[in-house]
Amino acid sequence: MNLPEAQTTRVLVACAALVVILAGIKAAATIVVPFLLALFIAIICSPLIQLLHRWHLPKMLAILLVILLILVVGTFFATIVGQSLTDLTRNMPEYQVRLNAAVLQLLNWLAEYHLVVEPRQLLSQINPGSAMTLATNLLAGLGTMLTNTLLILLIVVFMLLEAHSIPAKIKLGMQQPEQKLQQVQRFLQSVNRYIAIKTMMSALTGVVVGLMLWLLGVSYPLLWGMLAFLLNYIPNIGSIIAAVPAVLVALVDGGLSLAFATTLVFVAVNLLVGNMLEPRIMGRGLGLSTLVVFLSLIFWGWMLGTVGMLLSIPLTMIVKIALENSPNGRWIAVLLDSEEQTQQRDDLKKPLL
Numbered sequence: 001m002n003l004p005e006a007q008t009t010r011v012l013v014a015c016a017a018l019v020v021i022l023a024g025i026k027a028a029a030t031i032v033v034p035f036l037l038a039l040f041i042a043i044i045c046s047p048l049i050q051l052l053h054r055w056h057l058p059k060m061l062a063i064l065l066v067i068l069l070i071l072v073v074g075t076f077f078a079t080i081v082g083q084s085l086t087d088l089t090r091n092m093p094e095y096q097v098r099l100n101a102a103v104l105q106l107l108n109w110l111a112e113y114h115l116v117v118e119p120r121q122l123l124s125q126i127n128p129g130s131a132m133t134l135a136t137n138l139l140a141g142l143g144t145m146l147t148n149t150l151l152i153l154l155i156v157v158f159m160l161l162e163a164h165s166i167p168a169k170i171k172l173g174m175q176q177p178e179q180k181l182q183q184v185q186r187f188l189q190s191v192n193r194y195i196a197i198k199t200m201m202s203a204l205t206g207v208v209v210g211l212m213l214w215l216l217g218v219s220y221p222l223l224w225g226m227l228a229f230l231l232n233y234i235p236n237i238g239s240i241i242a243a244v245p246a247v248l249v250a251l252v253d254g255g256l257s258l259a260f261a262t263t264l265v266f267v268a269v270n271l272l273v274g275n276m277l278e279p280r281i282m283g284r285g286l287g288l289s290t291l292v293v294f295l296s297l298i299f300w301g302w303m304l305g306t307v308g309m310l311l312s313i314p315l316t317m318i319v320k321i322a323l324e325n326s327p328n329g330r331w332i333a334v335l336l337d338s339e340e341q342t343q344q345r346d347d348l349k350k351p352l353l
Contacts, residue, residue: 022303025303029304029305032304033304033307033308034155035155036307036315037152037307038152038153038155038159039155040311040314041070041152041156042156042163043191043192043195044192044195045070045160046163046188046192047192048066049062049066052065059161059164060161063157063160067153067156070153074149077226080223081223084220084223087220095248095252098252099251099252102251102255105256109256166184183321186321198233198278200281201232201273201274201277201278201281202229204273204277205229205239205269205270205274206226206232207225207229208269209225209228209242209265209269210222210226210228211225212265213225213246213265216254216258216262216265217258218246218249218254218262219249219253224245224249227242227245227246230242233310234310234312237294237297238309239266239270242266243262243266246266247259247263250262288313288316288317292336293313293316296313296316297312299312300312300315320333323336
């Protein structure tokens with residue numbers, strides 16, 4: 001077999017292996033998703049546990065305190081979201097009727113400007129209530145994953161207990177252990193920094209949105225604030241998904257004027273926080289191009305559902321770091337780079353292929 005044929009064979013075998021691995025992950029999503037949630041919760045909690053340990057608290061006590069904090073915060077969120085979702089679901093038929101009436105009112109307004117649309121044809125093709133349930137279905141999907149709370153917390157505890165022994169295991173079990181440790185530390189620092197900044201910006205977004213909608217008199221402001229907080233973790237389209245049901249409820253509650261004011265709230269908050277404040281704090285960021293961020297959202301959402309969408313950026317980072325440290329995959333990592341990181345790469349001074 002000559003060289004080109006050997007390279008072609010390796011590429012085909014690698015592609016086949018990748019398809020098998022992805023199919024296995026999707027088939028085992030019910031097991032993989034709780035593990036991934038536990039992994040990232042453990043990564044987030046690790047700095048806090050190290051801080052408590054430096055305050056001379058025993059490691060087990062520090063872990064128990066952090067787990068207790070997670071339970072308290074999770075119970076608070078679940079109570080607010082669960083109660084609001086229950087009320088919204090109970091009132092959904094009434095909202096459906098009122099939404100259809102609001103759409104007819106909008107069509108009549110358009111007809112005054114000679115923009116005539118057949119109401120029956122439009123309502124048969126577009127169901128306004130389905131748009132409202134999109135975001136709530138995402139929350140329900142996340143809630144379904146969190147029904148395995150006990151399993152997830154047990155995995156988190158065991159991961160945190162084993163975390164201190166990982167460097168020793170890497171040194172004993174791998175070649176070039178120092179390089180591997182640097183890769184692990186780099187990944188943990190990137191993920192912690194991203195999640196810390198994203199959590200602060202998401203919390204700010206949720207608080208401002210909830211407060212402004214409460215002042216405007218929109219129903220369920222706590223639910224929309226919580227929705228804005230959670231879906232802000234989903235890049236690019238999360239804020240849009242969070243705005244749709246709130247705007248529709250505002251349309252029912254107060255007509256076009258209240259819906260327009262609600263839309264302005266979401267646009268203003270996302271412009272200030274998402275496009276100005278967050279990029280300035282994030283700095284150079286994660287080194288992923290905007291296209292890659294959007295495609296990773298679609299891919300991991302298809303693979304793992306709602307949790308995959310929330311974790312799309314950290315999961316893509318894992319893949320990118322692995323490719324960067326593979327001689328045969330470094331060129332793929334370069335394709336995933338943002339424009340700023342591409343310009344700063346030293347290894348682009350010579351071709352990678």
